[in-house]
Amino acid sequence: MKLGMIASVKEDSFIQARKRGLSFLEFCINEGDNVDEFCAQLEQIAEWTRSYGVKVGSIGRWKSERINAKGEILLDELERCYKLIDAASALGCSSFVAGCNYVEELSFYDNCTAAISFFSRLLDYAATKNVKISTYNCRKVNFVNTPEVWRIIHGHLPELGIKYDPSHARFFGGDYMQEALDWGHRFYHVHLKGSLLVNGQKVDEPPAGMDQTDWPSFIATLRAAGYDGGLSIEPRKSALPDALADKGIDYSAAYFKKLLLEA
Numbered sequence: 001m002k003l004g005m006i007a008s009v010k011e012d013s014f015i016q017a018r019k020r021g022l023s024f025l026e027f028c029i030n031e032g033d034n035v036d037e038f039c040a041q042l043e044q045i046a047e048w049t050r051s052y053g054v055k056v057g058s059i060g061r062w063k064s065e066r067i068n069a070k071g072e073i074l075l076d077e078l079e080r081c082y083k084l085i086d087a088a089s090a091l092g093c094s095s096f097v098a099g100c101n102y103v104e105e106l107s108f109y110d111n112c113t114a115a116i117s118f119f120s121r122l123l124d125y126a127a128t129k130n131v132k133i134s135t136y137n138c139r140k141v142n143f144v145n146t147p148e149v150w151r152i153i154h155g156h157l158p159e160l161g162i163k164y165d166p167s168h169a170r171f172f173g174g175d176y177m178q179e180a181l182d183w184g185h186r187f188y189h190v191h192l193k194g195s196l197l198v199n200g201q202k203v204d205e206p207p208a209g210m211d212q213t214d215w216p217s218f219i220a221t222l223r224a225a226g227y228d229g230g231l232s233i234e235p236r237k238s239a240l241p242d243a244l245a246d247k248g249i250d251y252s253a254a255y256f257k258k259l260l261l262e263a
Contacts, residue, residue: 057232
């Protein structure tokens with residue numbers, strides 16, 4: 001397993017990653033972000049990867065609608081995903097992550113059928129580009145986030161992976177250890193985000209390693225499931241004072257390096 005983090009697309013992100021001893025950066029080009037503007041920076045990003053020895057480990061797109069009210073794929077959004085898959089391929093990045101919205105006007109069956117159609121298009125497009133496609137278990141504009149749905153969609157698409165984040169299971173009543181044990185063989189990418197609950201209620205998202213997640217057992221379960229992909233620290237706005245935000249990331253990096261026996 002390799003340790004990295006989610007970061008902004010700028011040179012300082014590579015500088016900080018190298019300083020922290022991280023192997024990769026992850027870029028999230030979400031709804032509202034300009035995909036063409038990101039793609040126009042590929043040569044510069046490639047130069048930064050060479051200069052600082054930090055790779056691009058994953059590219060994702062969150063919070064975008066992919067299916068319209070009739071159950072049809074939104075072709076403009078499909079094209080944006082294709083461009084990001086091309087970008088990942090050009091940067092030597094093997095992971096692209098996307099979700100799929102739920103359309104209330106349609107049945108659960110029709111929603112699953114539409115999602116399978118969308119992810120099938122991504123899988124077909126990425127097949128010759130050395131890029132793997134994953135869903136994410138975040139709930140933002142995405143219903144492909146629990147084992148019940150994975151059994152249908154991933155069961156039908158054996159090449160489709162999962163980007164997993166234990167905090168989403170914790171915040172929505174799931175069992176992250178059981179999900180990792182049962183589905184870890186389908187995980188292609190993992191986020192490390194802290195979570196704090198009191199009496200079942202979400203309180204905060206502290207730096208990973210300073211929270212309630214049983215990270216040593218989770219990492220051990222990933223190993224038992226044969227996972228060898230990326231572990232991406234996800235910095236969040238938390239109750240930690242702004243002046244300590246960078247130290248929180250430093251703490252997470254050092255903490256997980258110990259769990260990976262790299263320290």
